[in-house]
Amino acid sequence: MSLTEEVAMAANTPATGARALDQDSFDGHLRKFSENAPILEYSQQFRREGYVKLPGLVPTDLFAEVTDEVNDLLAQHARRIDIELKETGNSPRKMRTVSAADIVRDSGLIPAIYDSASIREVLGQIAQADVLPCPWDGEKYVIIRQDQPGDTHGWHWGDFSYTLIWIIEAPGPEVGGMLQCVPHTNWDKQNPRVHEYLQKHPIRTYANATGDLYFLRSDTTLHRTIPLSKPATRIILNTCWASAADVARPATHETMDAMFSS
Numbered sequence: 001m002s003l004t005e006e007v008a009m010a011a012n013t014p015a016t017g018a019r020a021l022d023q024d025s026f027d028g029h030l031r032k033f034s035e036n037a038p039i040l041e042y043s044q045q046f047r048r049e050g051y052v053k054l055p056g057l058v059p060t061d062l063f064a065e066v067t068d069e070v071n072d073l074l075a076q077h078a079r080r081i082d083i084e085l086k087e088t089g090n091s092p093r094k095m096r097t098v099s100a101a102d103i104v105r106d107s108g109l110i111p112a113i114y115d116s117a118s119i120r121e122v123l124g125q126i127a128q129a130d131v132l133p134c135p136w137d138g139e140k141y142v143i144i145r146q147d148q149p150g151d152t153h154g155w156h157w158g159d160f161s162y163t164l165i166w167i168i169e170a171p172g173p174e175v176g177g178m179l180q181c182v183p184h185t186n187w188d189k190q191n192p193r194v195h196e197y198l199q200k201h202p203i204r205t206y207a208n209a210t211g212d213l214y215f216l217r218s219d220t221t222l223h224r225t226i227p228l229s230k231p232a233t234r235i236i237l238n239t240c241w242a243s244a245a246d247v248a249r250p251a252t253h254e255t256m257d258a259m260f261s262s
Contacts, residue, residue: 019065021112029059030118034125042126049204050183050221052126053214063211069109070143070168070237077102078145085255089194091154098143099260110141114239126215127162132242134160139240139256146177146234152227155194157187158218159251161243165214171232173207180205182222189254197222
């Protein structure tokens with residue numbers, strides 16, 4: 001069964017998670033965020049760097065609920081992968097993962113946040129473009145845990161334009177796990193040119209702490225996490241959205257299929 005079929009089947013099964021989203025409260029919080037946050041500064045950094053941290057985007061109590069949900073899902077569904085992907089220059093993926101199918105099956109909260117029009121509107125203000133639901137269900141949301149020396153999400157791009165990362169848990173930057181980015185690059189799956197980009201362009205490095213959220217222009221920002229140097233824990237919830245151009249063009253999903261195929 002393909003990942004798309006698994007997600008579709010899970011979507012037709014009621015989620016067992018007890019946590020639910022208070023949509024009115026979330027909408028109100030995002031309205032206040034949009035009115036009070038330095039949206040123009042965020043947008044300018046996003047365009048320059050392909051990355052911007054968004055403090056206060058999500059209420060602290062809701063982030064705590066999502067953290068509990070993510071940890072429950074990891075306990076139920078995490079599977080270990082240790083692979084290299086030719087589409088990204090044989091870069092490694094060493095981590096534990098939870099698929100979109102497992103999330104939609106056993107979480108009501110995470111899909112409800114993802115489906116909120118309010119969060120897409122705020123992200124669209126920062127992107128200065130329409131931020132649309134991902135047309136491929138398998139990449140709407142995934143969970144990644146790194147906890148062993150050498151664990152990394154190696155150099156890669158995303159199949160779709162926009163990604164909001166929830167830092168559920170992060171180690172200190174001295175042990176690895178920091179994000180590195182090379183913005184304004186292009187992904188050719190037949191000739192990824194990763195090492196050429198790394199030689200020719202500056203690499204920006206960002207330390208993100210537990211409780212942070214950051215917005216990434218994932219299709220044109222080559223990025224990775226620095227490998228862990230010792231046992232430590234880095235857990236993220238990755239939520240992905242599309243641009244209008246993404247929705248209009250056909251896409252393939254070799255790297256995600258490789259990461260989540262049984």
